[in-house]
Amino acid sequence: xxxxxxxxxxxxxxxxxxxxxxxxxxxxxxxxxxxxxxxxxxxxxxxxxxxxxxxxxxxxxxxxxxxxxxxxxxxxxxxxxxxxxxxxxxxxxxxxxxxxxxxxxxxxxxxxxxxxxxxxxxxxxxxxxxxxxxxxxxxxxxxxxxxxxxxxxxxxxxxxxxxxxxxxxxxxxxxxxxxxxxxxxxxxxxxxxxxxxxxxxxxxxxxxxxxxxxxxxxxxxxxxxxxxxxxxxxxxxxxxxxxxxxxxxxxxxx
Ligand code: CTP
Ligand code: MG
Numbered sequence: 242x243x244x245x246x247x248x249x250x251x252x253x254x255x256x257x258x259x260x261x262x263x264x265x266x267x268x269x270x271x272x273x274x275x276x277x278x279x280x281x282x283x284x285x286x287x288x289x290x291x292x293x294x295x296x297x298x299x300x301x302x303x304x305x306x307x308x309x310x311x312x313x314x315x316x317x318x319x320x321x322x323x324x325x326x327x328x329x330x331x332x333x334x335x336x337x338x339x340x341x342x343x344x345x346x347x348x349x350x351x352x353x354x355x356x357x358x359x360x361x362x363x364x365x366x367x368x369x370x371x372x373x374x375x376x377x378x379x380x381x382x383x384x385x386x387x388x389x390x391x392x393x394x395x396x397x398x399x400x401x402x403x404x405x406x407x408x409x410x411x412x413x414x415x416x417x418x419x420x421x422x423x424x425x426x427x428x429x430x431x432x433x434x435x436x437x438x439x440x441x442x443x444x445x446x447x448x449x450x451x452x453x454x455x456x457x458x459x460x461x462x463x464x465x466x467x468x469x470x471x472x473x474x475x476x477x478x479x480x481x482x483x484x485x486x487x488x489x490x491x492x493x494x495x
Contacts, residue, residue, distance in 0.1 A: 255376055256300040256354045257292040257425060258346035261285050261362030262307065262335025267474050273306050274473065275362035276316070280486045284473060285313065286320045287365030287486075292358065292425065293328045295372040297380075300354065301328060303362070304335040304346040343450060344437045350430070356380070357433050359450050360425035366485055367425065367470040374464050375427040385454040386427040388466030389420035423466040426451050432459060 265274025275285040285303065292298050305313035314332045317323055323330045333349055335342035343359055350357060356379045360367065371388050378386040395416055399408040426449065436453040439445070447453045451461045473482055488494075 254299060254354050255295075255297040255356040255358060255427075256302060256350045257298050257358040257360055258302045258304065258343055258350065259285070259288055259292070259360050259362050260304045260335065260339050260342040260346065261288075261313070262304050262309075262342045263339065263363070264306075265363075268479065269476060273309060275305075276309070276312070277473075277479070279365055279473075279479065279482050280490070282320065283316060284365045285362040286317065286322055288360060288362045288367070289317065289322050289330060291365070291367050291369060292360055292372060293322070293326055293330075294369040295376060297356070297373070297376045298358070299328060300350070301330045302346040302349055303330065303332045304342040305332050307334045307336075310334050338446065339448075340437075340440065340446060340450075340453075344441065347434060347437060354430055356427060357430045358425035358427050359433070361472055363473045364424055364470050365473065366482060366489075367423070368467050371423070371465075371467050371470055372425055375425050378462060378464050379427045379429060383427075383462045384429045384432045384459055385451050385461040387422050387449070387451045387461060387463050388425070388470065389422045389463045390466045390468060392416055392419050392421055420463055421466075422449060422451070422463075423470045423472070424449075428454070 261275035263274055268274050271277060276283050279287060289301050292301050303313060310332055317330055331349060333345055336345055375386050375388055396414055396419060397410045398412040399410055402408045436457050439457055440453050454461050469485055473479055
């Protein structure tokens with residue numbers, strides 16, 4: 242019987258770009274979101290550790306707030322993240338939008354990297370199994386891969402109205418065909434590079450990297466995500482993340 246080979250054994254060489262340059266306005270006043278703490282450890286450090294746990298990932302590029310590069314560098318060093326399990330961790334300055342931050346991170350990924358993951362610093366608790374599943378799907382031939390989960394709520398499309406005014410419902414998409422998308426999203430490196438170059442020259446903006454691939458006619462596939470890969474966006478998300486982390490620590494899980 243054939244023993245399944247791990248990504249490392251298949252000579253996969255993956256880098257992760259971690260956009261962490263946002264302000265975190267929806268989380269409320271305080272430090273930039275990626276530097277806010279969860280269980281005494283910055284969100285960003287959790288996210289980098291989660292990626293470094295994947296055997297395929299050899300390099301993590303953290304995209305820091307433009308005025309926070311030195312702070313992020315020393316924070317990663319303080320938490321022993323640099324050189325973690327032999328992984329290289331670099332820090333570069335980000336841009337005004339997430340898309341620009343990703344592009345600036347991608348700029349420093351070396352030529353010998355075949356697969357690039359893009360992972361929000363704001364998703365600190367992504368299980369390594371999700372990271373591995375995304376890498377594996379790219380390895381198996383997909384050019385762009387997104388982890389996603391089914392929706393709990395029914396979704397309505399509306400005609401947006403002024404704040405506080407009732408909004409007419411336009412349609413109710415069939416929930417069974419909808420997915421809520423997470424990160425890390427995984428790409429053949431040349432595909433991600435090409436769509437970012439084109440987005441820059443065409444002035445195109447998308448809320449996620451896979452969206453750029455779709456806009457330019459590429460093929461994106463979904464693999465199962467995980468409920469614990471949720472994005473810390475609002476204060477309630479931080480409470481939930483604290484609870485998940487406390488449970489993991491109590492059970493000695495990662
Ligand atoms: N991000 C980035 N550069 C930007 C904007 C966002 O690197 N100019 C990063 C954030 O740091 C975050 C990820 O993109 O890790 C997802 O964005 P989001 O959750 O929207 O974070 P923020 O933009 O920081 O939050 P908000 O929109 O509430 O201000
Ligand atoms: Mg934002």
